[in-house]
Amino acid sequence: xxxxxxxxxxxxxxxxxxxxxRIAVQQTKNMSEAEDIVQEVYMTLMRQxxxxxNEAHLKAWLIKVTFNKCKDYFKSSRIxxxxxxxxxxxxxxxxxxxxxxEISELDPHERAIVYLHYYEGYTTAxxxxxxxxxxxxxxxxxxxxxxxxxxxxxxxx
Amino acid sequence: MNAYKKVMKQIHASDEFKSKxxxxxxxxxxxxxxxxxxxxxxxxxxLVACAVIAVVALTNVNNDAALDLTExxxxxxxxxxxxxxxxxEGLITEVGEDGLSFTLDNGMEVVVTDETKLGxxxxxxxPKEEQLFEPTFRVGNLVGGFTExxxxxxxxxxxxxxxxxxxxPIR
Numbered sequence: 292x293x294x295x296x297x298x299x300x301x302x303x304x305x306x307x308x309x310x311x312x313r314i315a316v317q318q319t320k321n322m323s324e325a326e327d328i329v330q331e332v333y334m335t336l337m338r339q340x341x342x343x344x345n346e347a348h349l350k351a352w353l354i355k356v357t358f359n360k361c362k363d364y365f366k367s368s369r370i371x372x373x374x375x376x377x378x379x380x381x382x383x384x385x386x387x388x389x390x391x392x393e394i395s396e397l398d399p400h401e402r403a404i405v406y407l408h409y410y411e412g413y414t415t416a417x418x419x420x421x422x423x424x425x426x427x428x429x430x431x432x433x434x435x436x437x438x439x440x441x442x443x444x445x446x447x448x
Numbered sequence: 449m450n451a452y453k454k455v456m457k458q459i460h461a462s463d464e465f466k467s468k469x470x471x472x473x474x475x476x477x478x479x480x481x482x483x484x485x486x487x488x489x490x491x492x493x494x495l496v497a498c499a500v501i502a503v504v505a506l507t508n509v510n511n512d513a514a515l516d517l518t519e520x521x522x523x524x525x526x527x528x529x530x531x532x533x534x535x536x537e538g539l540i541t542e543v544g545e546d547g548l549s550f551t552l553d554n555g556m557e558v559v560v561t562d563e564t565k566l567g568x569x570x571x572x573x574x575p576k577e578e579q580l581f582e583p584t585f586r587v588g589n590l591v592g593g594f595t596e597x598x599x600x601x602x603x604x605x606x607x608x609x610x611x612x613x614x615x616x617p618i619r
Binding site for chain 2: 292293300301304305308309311312313316326329330333334337383384387388389390391394405406409410440444
């Protein structure tokens with residue numbers, strides 16, 4: 292059975308699917324498109340010949356490829372009519388659904404940055420590397436996001 | 449936990465999606481392994497075929513080289529003229545494995561040695577490439593030659609003047 296950074300294929304799917312789906316859903320605002328994108332990411336992984344140094348390297352690679360596949364999705368003709376994100380995410384508690392429109396107001400980079408920083412705990416330098424951006428750009432976007440999402444980021448913390 | 453994290457936590461890949469992905473990735477892995485083995489088999493098969501062809505070709509080349517008796521013919525037209533004695537004469541009915549011994553239709557067994565002179569020599573001799581001498585002894589060839597001891601069995605040929613198949617000659 293094939294392994295990447297010492298992890299078996301089914302372990303990788305089990306460990307990283309949630310993270311990748313979250314990134315793709317935030318970008319596409321559509322769960323089925325997000326699943327298609329993550330599927331493409333895994334198939335790209337299967338074709339990958341270059342070894343990974345460790346699991347952190349593998350995770351960073353998966354995130355980077357997911358983000359790039361999302362960018363490709365927006366360039367492609369298969370982009371579907373945008374469905375309001377709240378219509379898709381009916382499984383989210385109603386009182387928390389107010390967060391989704393606020394997130395969808397952000398630009399694609401900001402959505403990825405806020406997720407990677409506030410949920411995954413990546414530093415600005417790491418995010419800059421993952422999203423192929425300058426550290427200063429990531430920092431300024433993060434400041435702007437904090438201002439926009441002040442309430443949802445601070446509430447309960 | 450802030451509201452953002454709470455919402456993000458609720459977005460996750462379904463178990464169905466994970467199972468589907470695991471299945472697809474394992475199938476892809478197996479297909480790749482099968483393709484890889486198929487390629488290996490094709491490569492190994494090709495190499496074996498090439499090796500067999502090479503061995504056969506080399507064997508044939510070596511055999512031809514060893515049995516190209518016409519190379520041993522030396523034509524010296526400045527030599528004295530003489531009448532040739534012929535006491536080996538007949539059609540080859542059997543050739544030994546070494547290609548240098550044969551049996552004639554009259555039952556005479558003949559051995560060609562390193563000392564056996566091949567071809568016709570002398571002032572009236574035709575050029576080497578025009579003489580009736582094939583590179584190998586083979587069944588059906590008409591052979592003419594001379595031995596110093598006809599009572600021996602097999603006889604050792606001192607000279608083989610002619611080795612030719614008139615129906616299907618090989619030069």
